[in-house]
Amino acid sequence: MALFDKLRKALWQDFQAEGDRVRDAGDLALALQHYASAEARFDGNDDERAAMAERIETCRVRLRASFLHDAMRLGNARDWEGAEQRLRAAFDRSVTEDEKAEVEVRQKRLIRYEAKQAGDMGKWLATGKRPTLRPDRPTPVIHYVVNRQHTYTMERYLAGFGHPLQGLVSILPYDQLLVERQLASGTYIFADIERLNLHQRLLVADIWQQLEASDVEFRLLNHPLRSMRRVELLTMLHGDGTNDFTIYPIAELPRPLRRPVFLRLANDHGGSIGAGPYTEAQLDDAIARTVIAGFPVPELVAVEFCETVFPDGLYRKYAYARIGDALLPRHIQFGHEWQLKNNEVFDEEYLAEELRFTQEDPHRDQLWDIFERANIQYGRLDYSLKDGRIQVWEINTNPYVMAPPDYYRDEHLPNQHLFSVRALEAFEALAFGKYPRPTATINLSPERVQAVLEGSST
Numbered sequence: 006m007a008l009f010d011k012l013r014k015a016l017w018q019d020f021q022a023e024g025d026r027v028r029d030a031g032d033l034a035l036a037l038q039h040y041a042s043a044e045a046r047f048d049g050n051d052d053e054r055a056a057m058a059e060r061i062e063t064c065r066v067r068l069r070a071s072f073l074h075d076a077m078r079l080g081n082a083r084d085w086e087g088a089e090q091r092l093r094a095a096f097d098r099s100v101t102e103d104e105k106a107e108v109e110v111r112q113k114r115l116i117r118y119e120a121k122q123a124g125d126m127g128k129w130l131a132t133g134k135r136p137t138l139r140p141d142r143p144t145p146v147i148h149y150v151v152n153r154q155h156t157y158t159m160e161r162y163l164a165g166f167g168h169p170l171q172g173l174v175s176i177l178p179y180d181q182l183l184v185e186r187q188l189a190s191g192t193y194i195f196a197d198i199e200r201l202n203l204h205q206r207l208l209v210a211d212i213w214q215q216l217e218a219s220d221v222e223f224r225l226l227n228h229p230l231r232s233m234r235r236v237e238l239l240t241m242l243h244g245d246g247t248n249d250f251t252i253y254p255i256a257e258l259p260r261p262l263r264r265p266v267f268l269r270l271a272n273d274h275g276g277s278i279g280a281g282p283y284t285e286a287q288l289d290d291a292i293a294r295t296v297i298a299g300f301p302v303p304e305l306v307a308v309e310f311c312e313t314v315f316p317d318g319l320y321r322k323y324a325y326a327r328i329g330d331a332l333l334p335r336h337i338q339f340g341h342e343w344q345l346k347n348n349e350v351f352d353e354e355y356l357a358e359e360l361r362f363t364q365e366d367p368h369r370d371q372l373w374d375i376f377e378r379a380n381i382q383y384g385r386l387d388y389s390l391k392d393g394r395i396q397v398w399e400i401n402t403n404p405y406v407m408a409p410p411d412y413y414r415d416e417h418l419p420n421q422h423l424f425s426v427r428a429l430e431a432f433e434a435l436a437f438g439k440y441p442r443p444t445a446t447i448n449l450s451p452e453r454v455q456a457v458l459e460g461s462s463t
Contacts, residue, residue, distance in 0.1 A: 017043040021057060028060075033068040034164035038176065040064065069098035072168075076111065085119045086422060087410070094168040146175055146191040147436050150209075151403055152200050153178035158405050159196075165409035166425045170432055183208060183454050187444040188216065192224040192329075192435045194383045197403035199234045199272040204457050206230055212447055219445035224435065226329065226382035227402055233379040235399050236271055236306060241378065242397050249396060250309035255292065258307045261285050266307040268295055273304070274401055276344055282310035311396055313343070313389035319355075320345055323362070325372045326385045326404065326424075331431035332373050334363045335385060335424055351416055360420050371395060 024039030040061045049057075076091035092115065096108040147170075149159050156176050163171050179201070182188075193216070195209065209229040216223045233241070236252055243251035253259070254271070267281030268291060278300060283291045288307075296302060314320055322345040324335040337359040339350035372386055375397060385404035388397045406428060413421055 017049070019043075021060070024060065024064075028064060032164065033064050033071065034168065034171065035160050037061065037064050037068065038160065038163070038171075042176075065098050065100070069095050069104070072098065073108070073111065076115070080115050080118060083119075085115070086426075088115055090166075090169060094171070097169075097171060146189065146442070147173060147432060148175050148177045148188075148191055148193045149196060150177045150179060150182055150193055151196045153180055155197055155200070155403055158403050161409055162406040166407045166421070167429065167432070169429055173436055174432065179205065179209065180458055182212065183449070183458060186447055188212075188447055189442040189444050190221045190223060191442065192437065193226065194435075195225070195227040195229055195232075195402075196383065198227055198229050198232055199402060201229060202460075204460065208449065208453065208457050211449065215447055216445055221443045221445040222437070223445070224329075224437065226435075227384070228380060231380045232402070233381065233400075234272055238379050238400060239308070239397070242375070247375070247395065247397065248311070249391060249394075250311040252306055252308045255302065255305040255307055262288065263309065265310045267310060268292065268305060268307055270300065270304045271306045274399075276346065277308075278305075310343075311389075311391060313391045313396060319350060320389070322387055322389055322398070323368070324385050324387050325368065326406070326428070327376050327381065327383060328428060328431035329382060329435040331427065331434065332369055332376065333424060333427045333431065334366050334368075336420070337362050348417070351414055353416075356416060356420060360423075363420065363423050368395060376400070 020039045020043035024036045024043065027039065028036035040057065044057060044061065072091045072095035076088045076095065079088040079091060089112070092108055092112050095111075096105060099105045099108055151159065156178060159167075159174065159176055163174060163176075167174070177193075179197075195213070198206065198209075201209065206229040213225055213228060216225060236254065239248060239250075239252040242248040250264070253266075255268075258266070262285045265282035265284050266288065267277040267283065268279060269275070269277050278295050278298075279291055281291070292305075295305065319339050319341065320343055322338040322340075324338075326333045326335045336348070337355075338345045338348045339355050340347075341349065368388075372388075372395070375386065376382070376384075379400060381400050381402060384400045384402040386397060386400045388395050390396065407421065407425060410418070410421075
């Protein structure tokens with residue numbers, strides 16, 4: 006067990022250093038998360054403990070003040086939901102009764118101001134739509150397990166639209182998971198599984214099995230071995246006739262080609278490598294350039310190109326997000342190129358098309374079936390339509406839930422509100438637990454853990 010203690014000892018210093026870095030960059034919410042992780046694993050002296058406590062308090066006070074300022078700004082702009090969310094975040098960062106009372110007074114002022122603008126206070130109050138700032142319930146926990154270098158997907162959500170979930174969602178890097186000997190009851194989302202290598206997946210599957218067999222209550226999402234990754238998923242969907250195209254590991258690519266292909270890494274989300282798509286005559290040179298550039302051959306795959314441009318000349322990339330038992334239409338991205346990473350067109354008619362998509366939820370039944378067959382309970386499914394038929398690109402198990410609010414253009418923000426509310430409800434539905442939370446003991450070979458950690462960068 007000395008090896009585990011040694012591995013854990015340096016963790017609090019790493020978290021504190023990362024907290025200092027993001028604090029200096031202005032990201033106070035993320036800094037607090039790192040400081041909290043450091044405090045939970047603290048192994049320093051009294052002076053170091055006092056310095057850490059001062060860091061946490063300074064960040065808390067500054068972050069609370071920024072939430073209050075944002076609430077006032079958004080209230081003046083009549084963004085009632087945004088102002089309410091900021092007040093809830095300020096309340097969550099309040100410690101003393103005076104601080105909490107101040108936020109509650111501001112909430113009452115916001116309610117009165119909104120009611121005045123609506124011209125019907127009685128009707129508004131009768132709806133009871135405002136949640137209280139002091140929910141009388143135990144605080145459950147969701148553990149979001151993810152590769153350390155890709156924690157930003159959840160961090161940025163929790164610092165923005167997802168900030169009401171701060172304290173409810175805990176980010177747990179895989180390398181930290183592997184050295185924990187006690188895991189607390191709650192929901193564990195095993196995200197980013199496509200980026201784990203086989204040895205990592207086997208070790209995480211061992212942890213899953215021990216949690217599942219324990220007497221403690223756990224809810225586990227995305228099995229590291231049974232949940233499908235890109236090659237398995239796209240092969241299945243081509244075989245059952247859902248997709249017109251398929252995917253091949255580069256060593257298994259049949260020649261001649263049925264149709265042009267583009268190259269990419271099997272379990273990466275960086276998109277295609279090189280220009281693509283390539284014809285039979287172009288492919289060998291493209292593969293050679295890719296290998297010379299240093300891309301790992303065992304991870305290289307060829308994906309058949311599927312043309313999905315619409316009659317108006319635009320490509321559309323649709324997305325649904327699954328969060329436990331909730332399946333939510335996320336967005337439509339519009340663009341002029343076949344490979345889309347972000348929305349490129351913000352004309353009123355296309356924003357209206359996206360809003361109808363999120364409201365009408367047109368593809369729920371078929372996509373739910375795909376998630377179920379892929380054995381994925383958390384992730385975002387990206388797809389397009391060809392002649393009205395779904396063509397699935399991937400399921401990303403560590404997607405951006407939502408970008409920070411200031412990422413979206415003003416005219417695009419109204420389309421984000423519906424998903425924002427639904428996503429918060431879905432995460433809250435995943436959480437359970439009581440304090441003190443019982444724990445399960447994890448037994449892993451220290452030598453096996455060390456071998457995996459030394460052979461990976463997670």
